[in-house]
Amino acid sequence: MNRSFRMRRAGVEPAATLPESGRGYRHVCPGCGEGLTLYDLRDGDQAYWCDPCGRGHRASDPPPQALQPLPDAS
Numbered sequence: 841m842n843r844s845f846r847m848r849r850a851g852v853e854p855a856a857t858l859p860e861s862g863r864g865y866r867h868v869c870p871g872c873g874e875g876l877t878l879y880d881l882r883d884g885d886q887a888y889w890c891d892p893c894g895r896g897h898r899a900s901d902p903p904p905q906a907l908q909p910l911p912d913a914s
Contacts, residue, residue, distance in 0.1 A: 869893055870905035 867876050869890035876888035878899065888906070889896035897903060 864910050865907045866910055867902065867906055868908050869895065870903050871895060873908075876906070 867888060868874060869876055869892075871893045872890065874890060874892055876890050876896070879887050879889055879896075881887055886899040887896050888899060888902070897906065
């Protein structure tokens with residue numbers, strides 16, 4: 841089960857901006873298709889968050905729609 845997490849709390853800062861995956865996928869919001877921001881959580885885990893939709897998921901549990909093939913991936 842995938843749960844949304846509130847990541848706009850004190851002490852939760854965005855991690856460094858990361859390039860698209862070297863494995864031929866980009867991580868996008870399943871709802872709107874926009875790129876997601878990676879956050880470091882206080883419990884040591886990381887999570888992706890979509891600012892326009894206000895939804896997110898833990899990095900270790902992405903929904904299948906969150907990983908889209910890059911156009912030039914072979």
